[in-house]
Amino acid sequence: MKFQTFFVACALVLSGSALAQTPAKQWDRTLGGSGEERLAGMQPTRDGGSILVGASQSGISGDKTQAHLGGDDAWVVKVDALGRKQWDRTLGGTRYDGATSVQQTADGGYIVAAYSDSPVSDDKTQASQGGVDYWIIKLDAQGTSQWDRTIGGDADDTPISVQQTADGGYVLAGNSSSATSGDKSQASRGRSDYWVVKLDSQGNKQWDRTLGGSRIDAFTSLQPTPDGGYLLGGYSQSDVSGDKTQPSLGGYDFWLVKLDAQGLKQWDRVLGGSENDYLQGLQLTADGGALLAGSSYSGASGDKSQPNLGGRDFWLVKLNAQGTKQWDHAYGTYQEDYLTSLTLSTDGGCLFGSSDFSTYHATKLDAQGAKQWEQTLRADGGYTQLTRVSATSDGGYLLAGMSTDGAVNDKSEPSRGGELYGDYWVVKLAPAVLANHSAKAPAELRVYPNPARSSFTVQLALNMPPSGLQLHLVDAVGRKVLRHALTAASVQVPTDTLPAGLYWLRVSGPQGYQATQRIVLE
Template structure:
């Protein structure tokens, strides 16, 4: 029986029945697989019958990852009914794949030439299947390895479509029987298989036997190769029922035992051995570590025979055991018997300590076969029952024996209260039972539901219910000295978030000033954040952290006094600095005026930038520098920084009145401790003399004339009528020229008229005798350049011409009279005449 994804259950077994009662389909042969789908309330939704013409016994079923089901058991049928493959021998593994509605999709027959009994299967994470059972076959059919003895463990690996991938045979030289829950997958990809064996060390079995049948388990890797095996038992029969891997990586072996305290069994049997009487059994649970070593074992039983048939791990790390017993209240059984054999359910803690037990049965014989925890904390148990409505059974039988499913709640007691006690505090502990109405017995002697404790320790309470069932639980109380701090950055980059976490002694409740109640919060705004950690029993601690945006300030004087001024970047939490100068320290010596900037980088990656203008103190004197006619003038001190002043005259005000020429010195004293000085020269303005620029003048055309103003010592300025400002002026045209001469105290204007006349002289004789006088034809007073000359003899023949005449003709000419044409094409001016060359 297993839970299904829809919250219901799938149950299965074997049946001889045809269509009748709750069975809706006819029989296929002597005995068939029968599966029933139940809803969460235990109501049948559908049932299916699958079989051949012989005996088909269902031993295990699994919910597959596609939402369907896989049925596993043993068949002696050939190809018939729902069986599509022939028998391989006496009995074979037979698996049937169903969809979610219970409809058959395919079936496979796997076996050797002898008898093969399939007891359990598991689906692997990759969708493939692992089958495990017992085989008496030699090599043949699907079996590839020889048998070790009468019967061996036989493991077969199939793919998701049921095709065989490999098989492995393990056994001793005698009979070894793998049980119906003797397969569990392990977290390393392998598996643990188990059953019982009566043989000592031989073949694959490395340890000797302890008596008759012993628990025998083998650890296999993902390829089915043996890694280790272990034998556990006493002198009598020890029959393994199931194997599980525990959360710590170890293993739990569960079954029933007739042995006392011997071999690997550390606790005595409950049913004493009586000569001639049948031997009774007890539940026996063995806890192994990951390597197969025994950590502990527990014997649970009564003076009657108690046979465990199912076990499962529970959500709290414990173990739920289920089987059958004939006993009433005796030994570990605290609840009455209803008839012959009843279902007996026992809850153990993770350490094997019994917590409670429960009897479920009718007045007839009831045999438990399966137990499963339910989501709400109860259990559903299933098996077969011969009874009519009686005891815990509410429905009539359908035939000789029926499937009987029962949903039960655990008779449970729990202790509520904190597990941590502050020094000097008091801690209330309260026993709460389900169902209510139980009586309580504390190990302190108290019988009330609530006790108050003041010391650390483990406190136990036993609840006794109306039906006689008992449940015991414990509660560990420790003394707490709480410590807590807030972990996380206190600098928040704008636009981002940071995480604050309360670390230290784990609290039961956290309350932040933001209203959140988790140990860790995200904040995206600066401010004060406070958390109170509540540890129970009045214990609490409060811590606070200030989250701020990163800041950067520049400290130091912005005035350059002496050789340098010290600047300091103040940025709490910064890890690096970089100045505009390239410096990477927090401080910087600024040695010259200018703008200095720095970038501070913080651990969370954000940056801040600041800048400062460093200036040197400057003092100047403003005012006139020329005394006019003995009149006083004002000199005023100016500075870019507040200061006090001292003049060389002894004055200390910002302004002084002066009446004498000379050099005046000003010293400014600053609050920064430095001082600056400057000077100002005061002179007497020169007196402008009486002066004339000159008489009116007439000069030859082409002549450059230089006009002169009176030369005076500064301060004096000149401005001629053409705008020039020099003391002299060169003129080449006729006109009236004036100059304004100005001092700070007065100005005068002088004027002169200039006229030009023609002074042209064209010689009429050349005396080429080499005395340097009149050796060539050299006109005087020609204006400009670009003059051309053409000379003709007296017969009119051209004897000379020049496009750029420069007074060179005549020195080589023969004596006589010549005629010339002198012209300037650019102006259109020309002259004609004659000249005589005399030698």
Template sequence: MRIKLRLTAIFPALLIPAIASAQDILWEKTYGGKHAEYLYDAIPTPDYGFILAGSSVSGKNGNKDEKNKGDLDYWVWKMDEHGNLDWQKSFGGNKEDLLQSIALTGDGGFILGGTSASDKGSDKTENSKGKEDFWIIKLNAKGQQLWQRTIGGSGMEKLLSIAQTKDNGYILGGTSSSNKTITPEGQTPDLYGKSEDSRGNLDFWVVKLSEAGTIEWQRTIGGKYVDELRSIQPTRDGGYILGGYSNSPASGDKTEENYGLGDYWIVKLDAQGEIDWQRAYGGEKDDNLNALIPTRDGGYLLGGNSNSGATYSKSKTNREGTDFWVLKLDESGEIEWQQTYNYGKADILTSLVENKDGTFIIGGYAQSEADKSGQKTPVKTIRKDKEGINDYIALKIKPNGEELWSQTVGSKGDEVMKRLLETRDGGIFWQVPQTALPQKTKRQPKAVMTFGW
């Protein structure tokens, strides 16, 4: 399986009506070996290029130039603005190493964050601490390793989000099932183990690293059941905003009861990791947060999917199946507005982007459905070739949540948009796990880049 990347230019209908629906392929590249590659993150780089981050089980074949180390290895691909290779790197141990997140660092390099089950050997310098651990690797601008850390307890840790902090350190966000690491008598304490017991089944786990990669503090935050951290972002006051999914009642660190099967759970931390405030948002069914961003006005935008009606803190009912559910919060977590967006029978939101003018771009995917006669029932512009086929979608909304335009892109395959981000030239980068070329658009933005595997 190979990663395929396409760059597609799309022009505003108001400016160029004659080519409003055209999609010009500027370039197309395929990356990968003979086996499977999994792409989880991508960011634009200061030189107008891009860096892709994921994992691979392929050996030295195709255009992958390093041997596989074990099971899945971290795989990083740096390209220029035309998609040409600058460099690629593979890092791995004897078991599964899953790279989930990459961020730019102030020295021009990169920080990699993911989950590893490997013991010491090959590129791994430390043994596994439990089932899976956080595995952090610092690279310079050319992809050379500067240092690495294995961080975890005796159970399972899964890292999903990493970012650089104002002091040039790093904030790691993920989920943990481990209790406090116990040091046997006579042995040196593990400086990269877990400092607190689990609150229940799964907890939010946040780790703050210095610039050199040493732990400055860590926090376990959770209730008695399942609490999964999906996103962590630095805030302008030097603290951090955490967003995830929770089905815990008021227990442990959680101060509010859950509303339905599961809710959005937001926790605001100060610069030292202490809780400033927390809020749960949800209706009577299942509400699943996937994305969170701080906004320019000091508030926050939350996004995910919901099948709840207008109950409890949800004022906008879902229209059919599962819809996008977006909430705008002020800096203290009070709801300013909320909105649902319906495209198919199962709408899954994966990305949020704020534009300079205060508008927002939302990315995700939607599943098609059939009517009672067996024919496809059009829902907005979602394609209806076959029931259950996913199309990926983007929509732009005003600062108050009102929809400005929407775009859907599909093929004969099953598209699942992983991430959407804004590029330096005002375009939009779509991370999509499919090799299908976009087929149609509606009220397009300036530029769209799609890639997948």
């Protein structure tokens, strides 16, 4: 099985395992109302800010400007580059609704994956299919709803991930226990299955696929692949049955499934040890492989090469372009360590977030899986749960979750309310500085303006001759859309024929030289 390059942000690989100083906290923000707020999804936005989604029980109070609609509501919050709230939207019907995932769309708006058991009411324009359904909402750039769709079967269907696809449509993936009914065209395989739904640009269903074995299969992560297909990850209790072609290794295992562009299964892969292993994060890497991250109770057994460090460990597995395991590493302590989220970094490594329900914990690894730094952020011993981490365009990181604590330790703002989950809590970490480099060392590649409109300029560092260098611009689905030879230390590149959106700029040359920058075209 072969992955191709997708996120070119990882193209610049550090040689060795250079140590870096632990980054400082730049700012933190508490966002909520007088009731409970639970953050589930977060994504940086092209203006340097971020978009946050989750569930809320609050009425108009604190940061919440719209009335409570019933049960739980989906709550969407847009913040700027300093975490300051720009707008918020409450979305829901008369029963229980909440958002799980969000992505900024090519038109500057947002696609929100939510769940709902509400009938037609308030923001919900279509009837429940039965139990909990996928509820998909398209917002414009100001957070105004443009359309919504309810998609489901006769039982519970909960979306976990939404992504915009190259054709302008959307792919949704989550968990389903529904039989063939409603929008679900295939029978249940077991107690819980992966369920993937492809929509067009207006939210109309094009196809759906049910994937699973005879027992519990829990979806957690999806990535579109450059061939137009999809890589899905989660964890499975099933033995060989249904769509699962490899036996269980013990308890729950990591389970990967590759689909083609029409949603047909191409292959599946089981990875695990003799005990329970839970995949929580999946990213495609610039070398054509994949990085898998989760939690593990297994000792050295099966695919796990290292002994258990105590209770639940963090477990990372790197696959190469052929899908063969290159390495795996266990990280942790004698305590229960719960990995919640994974993001790639622009230096070829990654950062994973974890939580012990009282702290945020971030661990940075280089491209070979060696630990570079750790950062722990504490409140005051109440409930604090990290749910998402993401790299930012300046080389820093966002950590987002929820906390019941007031202004104490690393939390600088008071609680808005809520005794069980509290408020959204967002923390920005500054870019780390490599210990063997000066903080003022010149960048080897400068791109400006960024965002750009009709053109941008690429400027090389003074010690980088342009001989033999090539520039490639890669769009959000991994397609090379522009190629340009660099014939001088400063070159202007026209982009007026390219659509607006997020791109990766890659410069490569002799002796394996490569450098990568993220750029936004407006």
